[in-house]
Amino acid sequence: DAGVTQSPTHLIKTRGQQVTLRCSPISGHKSVSWYQQVLGQGPQFIFQYYEKEERGRGNFPDRFSARQFPNYSSELNVNALLLGDSALYLCASSSEQRRQETQYFGPGTRLLVL
Amino acid sequence: EDQVTQSPEALRLQEGESSSLNCSYTVSGLRGLFWYRQDPGKGPEFLFTLYSAGEEKEKERLKATLTKKESFLHITAPKPEDSATYLCAVPNQAGTALIFGKGTTLSVSS
Numbered sequence: 317d318a319g320v321t322q323s324p325t326h327l328i329k330t331r332g333q334q335v336t337l338r339c340s341p342i343s344g345h346k347s348v349s350w351y352q353q354v355l356g357q358g359p360q361f362i363f364q365y366y367e368k369e370e371r372g373r374g375n376f377p378d379r380f381s382a383r384q385f386p387n388y389s390s391e392l393n394v395n396a397l398l399l400g401d402s403a404l405y406l407c408a409s410s411s412e413q414r415r416q417e418t419q420y421f422g423p424g425t426r427l428l429v430l
Numbered sequence: 431e432d433q434v435t436q437s438p439e440a441l442r443l444q445e446g447e448s449s450s451l452n453c454s455y456t457v458s459g460l461r462g463l464f465w466y467r468q469d470p471g472k473g474p475e476f477l478f479t480l481y482s483a484g485e486e487k488e489k490e491r492l493k494a495t496l497t498k499k500e501s502f503l504h505i506t507a508p509k510p511e512d513s514a515t516y517l518c519a520v521p522n523q524a525g526t527a528l529i530f531g532k533g534t535t536l537s538v539s540s
Contacts, residue, residue, distance in 0.1 A: 322473075349527065358531050360530075361526075406473050406474070416481065417525075419476075
């Protein structure tokens with residue numbers, strides 16, 4: 317079975333630009349979460365979506381937005397990119413939105429902002 | 431505030447030299463503790479979920495244990511391919527996010 321997939325794998329942008337990252341969850345999973353991981357740190361939570369609705373949001377500015385589509389895939393958008401947005405962006409899926417549900421991660425999108 | 435702390439930050443072992451990684455947490459009403467392995471530039475790979483104090487789970491050379499305040503990941507007779515960063519995480523109270531520690535980077539040399 318296919319795991320979580322993300323595209324693109326790598327991306328280079330300049331300050332002020334906008335970027336869209338894409339995620340397809342494991343088949344049958346309805347919940348998608350986004351995390352940002354900078355070098356040397358653990359992943360930091362950005363958003364969770366379940367059944368196309370935002371269920372949680374981390375401590376990130378409004379430049380970050382996301383949505384989930386009827387097929388449960390998801391997009392993360394970041395506007396007005398800053399140098400500090402350079403990171404590995406991870407998507408995770410789980411079958412339901414419960415605290416004890418295991419989240420399975422994709423390979424990530426490496427974003428470099430110059 | 432919910433918090434996860436992992437120690438040590440880095441660990442160097444010789445092949446066959448067993449050791450343990452620590453994950454301590456401060457959350458009210460624990461609803462699971464998760465261990466992941468992450469290779470450089472890759473996404474975290476799920477290893478274990480522990481739900482209650484006293485629970486243990488094993489996979490090959492890895493064994494995870496849980497107490498009321500911390501979890502240990504024991505590595506028995508490690509091999510170079512066990513080299514990776516090991517992350518632990520707990521769910522937040524709302525169940526909307528995992529709170530991660532910074533990880534322990536394990537290096538095993540032959």
